[in-house]
Amino acid sequence: MYFTGTLSVDPSQVTQILKVKPARAFKKMLYLMTAGAISDKEEHETFCALVVLQQLNACFRRLGVNNIVRLAKDGTDFYLDEAGKEDDLKDALEHFQLEVDQVEASVFQTLQMVLEHEDEHFKYLIQAKVNRTHEVGAYPIEIEVNGLLSEFKASSKSGNEVRKKMEGVFSSQDKYDAFKNTAQSQFNQFVGQMELELKKFVDSDNIKNDTKMKMIRPKKKVDQMSAIPTSRENDRTVFYGYYGTSDYLFYAWLWAASCHDHSIYINDVTILDEAGSDLIDVGETGFDAGEADTLNPDVEFDAPADADVTVPEGSDFTPADDGSSSSWFDFGGGDSGGDSGGGDSSCSSCGSSCSSCGGCS
Numbered sequence: 220m221y222f223t224g225t226l227s228v229d230p231s232q233v234t235q236i237l238k239v240k241p242a243r244a245f246k247k248m249l250y251l252m253t254a255g256a257i258s259d260k261e262e263h264e265t266f267c268a269l270v271v272l273q274q275l276n277a278c279f280r281r282l283g284v285n286n287i288v289r290l291a292k293d294g295t296d297f298y299l300d301e302a303g304k305e306d307d308l309k310d311a312l313e314h315f316q317l318e319v320d321q322v323e324a325s326v327f328q329t330l331q332m333v334l335e336h337e338d339e340h341f342k343y344l345i346q347a348k349v350n351r352t353h354e355v356g357a358y359p360i361e362i363e364v365n366g367l368l369s370e371f372k373a374s375s376k377s378g379n380e381v382r383k384k385m386e387g388v389f390s391s392q393d394k395y396d397a398f399k400n401t402a403q404s405q406f407n408q409f410v411g412q413m414e415l416e417l418k419k420f421v422d423s424d425n426i427k428n429d430t431k432m433k434m435i436r437p438k439k440k441v442d443q444m445s446a447i448p449t450s451r452e453n454d455r456t457v458f459y460g461y462y463g464t465s466d467y468l469f470y471a472w473l474w475a476a477s478c479h480d481h482s483i484y485i486n487d488v489t490i491l492d493e494a495g496s497d498l499i500d501v502g503e504t505g506f507d508a509g510e511a512d513t514l515n516p517d518v519e520f521d522a523p524a525d526a527d528v529t530v531p532e533g534s535d536f537t538p539a540d541d542g543s544s545s546s547w548f549d550f551g552g553g554d555s556g557g558d559s560g561g562g563d564s565s566c567s568s569c570g571s572s573c574s575s576c577g578g579c580s
Contacts, residue, residue, distance in 0.1 A: 220368075220399070220432060220433070220434050220471060220474045220488070221365060221366060221367050221368065221432075221433055221457065221468075221471050222341075222365070222366040222402070222403065222406040222430060222431070222432055222433070223363060223364065223365050223366075223430065223431050223433055224363070224364040224366075224406065224407070224409075224410035224413075224428065224429065224430040224431075225361060225362070225363050225364075225427075225428075225429045225430075226361070226362040226364070226410065226413060226414055226417060226426055226427070226428055227358040227360070227361050227426065227427040227429075228358055228359075228360035228361070228362070228417060228421060228423050228425075228426050229358045229359075229360075229423055229424045229425045229426070230359065230360060230421060230422060230423050230424070268292065268319065268327045268330055268349075269316060269319075271330060271349050271360070272312055272315065272330070272332070273312075274420045274421045275332065275347050275362075275420075275421070276308065276309075276312055277420040278413070278416045278417050278419070278420045278421065279308065279334060279345075280308070281416050281419075281420075282336070282412060282413060282416055283336065284308075284334050284336040284343075284345065285306050285307075285308045285309070285334075286304075286305050286306060286307060286308065286334060286335050286336060287300065287307055287308045287311045287332065287333070287334050288300045288333050288334065288335055288461050288462065289331065289332065289333040289461070290311050290312075290315055290331070290332050290333075291329075291330070291331040291332075292315075292319065292327050292329070292330055292331075293327055293328050293329055294329070297311070297314065297315050297318055297319075298311040298314060298315070300461075300462055301462050302462065303462050303463050308334065327349075327351060328350070328351050328352060329348070329349065329350055329351070330347075330348070330349040331346065331347070331348050331349075331454070332346070332347045332348075333345065333346045333347075333456060333459075333461065334346075334347075335461070335463075335464075337369060338369075338409070339369070340366075340368070340369060340370075340402070340405045340406075341366035341367060341368065341369055341405070341406060341409070342366070342367040342368075342369050342372070342464070342467040343364060343365065343366055343367075343409070344364075344365040344367070344456045344457060344461065344464065345362065345363070345364050345365070345456075346362070346363045346365075346454075346456045347360070347361075347362045347363075348360070348361050348362075348363070349361075358425075358427065360421070362413070362417070363456060364409070364410050364413065365456055365457050366402075366406045366409070367457075367464075367467040367468055367470075367471065368402060368467075368470065369467065370384065371384050371385060371467075371469075371470035372466050372467050372470075373444060373465075373466045373467075373469040373470070374466075376443055376444045376445065377442065377443060377444075378441065378442045378443065378444075378469065378473055381469055381470050381473060382473060382477070384470070385470060385473065385474075385477060389477050389478075389480075389481040389483065390481075392483060392484060395481075395483050399432070403430075403432060406430065407430055410428065410430055411428070414426055414428050431488075431489055432487060432488045432489070433488065433489045433490075433491055434471075434474055434475055434478075434485070434488050434489070434490050434491065434514075435471050435472055435474070435475060435491050435492075435493070436475045436490050436491065436492065436498065436513070436514055436516070436520055437472055437475065437476075437493055437516045438492075438493055438516065438520070439516050439517075440476060440516045440517065441469075441472040441473065441516075444465050444466075444469050447465055447468065447469065447472055448493050448494075450493075450494045450495070452494075455494070455495035457471075457495060458493075458494060458495040475490075475508075475514040475516065476514065476515070476516050478508040478514050479508045479509060479512075479513075479514040479515045480509075481509070482507055482508060482509025482510070483507075483508050483509070484505055484506070484507050484508070485501060485505050485506065485508050485514075486501055486502065486503055486504060486505025486506075486527070487501065487502070487503055487505070488500075488501045488505075489501070489531075490513070490514075492520075497531040498520065498522075498530075498531075499513075499522050499528045499529065499530055499531070500528060500529045500530075500531060501526070501527065501528050502527035502528065502529065503527065504526075504527035505526070505527055506523045506526035506527070506528070511523040511524070511526070
């Protein structure tokens with residue numbers, strides 16, 4: 220079990236809504252036949268990379284968050300901490316400003332900054348992602364806060380020590396619920412403080428705050444820290460394998476099996492696979508983990524029968540014939556081999572954008 224909070228920020232900036240060539244074959248044909256009258260639309264933000272980083276830096280430093288582990292622009296890492304260096308946020312941002320000139324900073328597509336922080340309750344992994352181009356109505360700045368429970372930090376490579384630390388939590392349903400509710404409240408408080416600081420330093424029209432409890436369901440039991448898999452394909456922060464996070468994450472790979480073994484009743488939690496993808500969302504009613512094999516790593520995963528669960532879109536458990544699969548006639552999102560960035564989609568410079576942001580002049 221760990222917690223994730225997402226702060227979606229809508230900056231008070233000038234936004235351009237541009238037509239783009241559709242990606243799907245049928246809609247692309249209509250686009251050509253109608254001389255572009257049938258088109259998709261994207262929002263192109265006009266802010267400058269340096270200005271966004273300065274605002275986020277001010278917010279994080281007010282919270283005492285000054286340890287950066289990664290800074291990337293358009294998929295290229297400008298900084299990746301692979302040695303556990305501390306208090307390096309200022310150095311990383313100064314390095315970025317030296318490496319990226321003002322013109323290049325004005326035409327970025329994606330910024331990604333990952334930081335770590337620790338207080339008496341949690342080890343936090345915080346990812347701030349800024350998308351210049353995004354779907355109409357989506358917010359361009361998204362800050363994901365992940366909280367790993369500090370008290371279960373591993374000091375050895377074996378799971379026995381961590382399981383012993385967890386015994387008190389699983390000794391009864393009441394103790395489990397009390398622990399979970401206290402931890403959720405402590406985590407929400409930190410995310411709430413971050414939201415307040417964002418409002419001070421980032422001019423915004425709106426900030427959405429959404430927190431969730433998550434639980435990893437391994438394919439098989441994990442008894443050694445070395446058995447924890449990592450994946451850098453999808454940029455899922457907790458599963459990326461950043462330096463020094465395995466000690467804090469080890470307990471989370473034991474949590475689901477402990478719920479099953481102690482017949483813990485679980486609710487209001489998202490169950491994830493080993494790569495961090497959503498499997499099922501468990502609702503308020505929930506289910507007894509001991510009466511189903513859903514959290515039993517000794518068997519193949521299956522959603523609990525007749526339980527208060529939903530299957531998120533894109534999950535392996537989405538039925539193939541439920542209407543969620545799309546065809547080349549579909550007018551929705553997705554890609555069928557077309558280039559969504561072709562035709563009118565390019566945004567080669569921000570022009571007046573940069574002069575309006577005030578940070579690139």
